Amino acid sequence: MKSNHVHYLVAFLLLVGFGLFAYKFFYLKFPLMPEAEVSVWTVEAEVEFTAQGGPAKFTLYLPGAQPDYKVMSECFVSGKYGRVTRGGPRRSEWALQEAKGKQTLFYRVVVGKRGAAGAEEPQVEGKAKKVEYSGIYKIAADALLEDVKAKSADSESLVTELLKRLEGSARRDENVGVFMKPGSSVTAKAATAVNLLRYAGMPARVVSGIALANFKRDVPVFTWIEVFHDGKWNSYNPLTGEVDIANDYLILSQSNNGLYKLIGGKSLVIQVSVSKNQAPALEAVFAQKGASNHLLFDFSALSLPIRAQSVYRLILMVPIVVLILTVFRNFVGVRTYGTFMPALIALAMLNTGLFWGVFLLLWLVALGMGARLYLAKLRLLMVPRIGSLLIIVVILMFLTSVSCNLMGLSGGLNIAFFPMIIITMTIERMSVVWEERGGFESLLQGAGSLVVAVCAYPLITNEFVENLFFVFPELLLPLLAGTVAMGRYSGYRLTELFRFKSLLGG
């Protein structure tokens, strides 16, 4: 009866898992492959600041029309704040009469890449408003621009030359000093450059934006300037004057003020994160929201905030490694250190890569074993001994990262991804086994752990597999069914064929 129960459970898990999968795949048309059709990015900005007790107003500049991307949907989380979206430049204003303590606001936008045909004609319109100077500013601006024009052949070299002047010589050049103090921020420099260009009659604007990546948390926000000449908007880096903004940049703000403005608060932190999703899945989510299949969409991993999504992309790989581990231990009969040590090694290799992962692990364990050998001579009690070993492992990791960096080997930096507690316990146990059972046994188990991790690696780094489990997390149920079924497997292990060979032959 007991074993029947297990069969029913396994059948149930398989049925539910594959049933949900089939329903989502065939009926709801969730995509099986990563990179399906149009690329869509979800960008999230999480704003935190401390209000000073009194009225607080936070303005966030929003992405508007731009040549490469279009805004597909937006969402705001305002809490107690009143919120309004204003135009020219597009911005969202949150305001509260009485705000005290920590404040959190949230903005999410989904942008899609325009097809080549759908690109909008760039518009000059309001941004071209001419700037007027008077008095000392007029004299300084005229002198500066005359100087720059004399050294340039066309619009592009003019902008570059101007930016170089602003960047390099704020201290020495009196004309520049009128507009800018030495050591001004990038945003201030960009704003000055834009004003001067407009004064000279060239449409220009300050823009802030981010590079669109596959999955990234804490994305840095860059500020650069755009100048309209030769029939299109051209990007310039305000620090170098070079035309170096790649086209995978999304413009978040087109305001001289940068990305935001805060009144009545301090210690502002904006965390921007980006994730790339599949357009069909998302379109389905947005098209069918509110329709009959509400629940399944809400339970999709795609409904999570991006920060959580990238964590789950990793976590959803763990069951696969565990399944492989179970197969290796109970079907093949490979011996490993600890039950889950190979799984953690495999996950660490996601960050280090296979070659570096194996190399760094061997390096760390070998050095750690040496240190453990020395510690054994000191005759320390066990807990202080393992504690000391842990500290030595941390020092070794640190030294490895630093020296790899000095030697220009970037792969060595990722040694920090190895779980140091597990590595420490492994070193301790390898040493004990070495003392008690000899080096061969110790190395055999060590090699077993490594082999399992290396075998799991190609599977968990496979983009298709990653996407599959992320879009269809219900496939975890068949995985669970697999481990439960293996739990009742009482047949032979592969290694037992060799172990009992002499009994079979005779």
Add this chain to the structure above:
Amino acid sequence: MSFFKLRSSGILGINSRNADFILKYNPRKFYPLVDNKLLTKRLAQKAGITVPDLLHVVETQRQAKLLPDVLLGFTDFVVKPASGSGGDGILVITEHVKGRYRLSTGELMDKDEMRYHVSNILSGMYSLGGQPDIALVEYRIKFDPIFEKVTFKGVPDIRVIVFLGYPVMSMGRLPTRASSGKANLHQGAVGVGIDIATGVTGRGVLRGETVDEHPDLGNPLAGIRIPEWEKLLVLAAGCYELTGLGYVGVDIAHDATLGPLILELNARPGLNIQLANRTPLLPRLQAIEDLPVRHATAAERVRFAMERFAAPL
């Protein structure tokens, strides 16, 4: 191909041992009785089963520090972790030599090393899951010379697999130079099959290969008759009632004066005994499982096993 061959041969594999026997017949709650040798010893003494005498117990680091003074009171003794497994952490001391200890392997150990070793035992270095442990000092068995010609400096013993109270298979475990005095097969000791019916040894196994002579001494392994064989089996079979464990490995050593003594019990006995006996376990286990009525006393069960499991000629 060979999976079917294995199955039809009746060899017990590790998955089957765990799923079909240990999980089924060894209730978890009885594990502490065998995993903690101090408990086993007290229980056995109460039941009148002979075990090596307990000389001293070390429970705290302070006691570990003072241990060398206590040890002066004994000429020879064994130091072992109460919750050790696989023979790890066991020291056999044969004599005091000018403030140092002579190990059974012939090496010398000083007082500091002894303190450190015992302190490691207390910290749980040898216990399952690294739990804090205690150290036992017990009577060193004066080995009966039965295995003298086939033992290299160490502690030979006899392992009996007891299933539901029936002794189903047995082997002698003989230390070699490679096993440094220990009687565990995976450490390089020789396993030698023992006929359940007669108590006479057969051929041996060393690291999975069949051998006929001791690797260090060159003496033949087969044909050694264990004295008081039936008494030994009854002692082993009694461990079923003692612990409540249905599938258990009983390790027994012969003392020159005291006769067979139980060294320790093992709730997860290994599978190499099949290699040593060149006999698969499953048919014997199934024969016991299929019994319509099981015998009530250890003596009856031993008689049944001796008749049923006699080695083929």
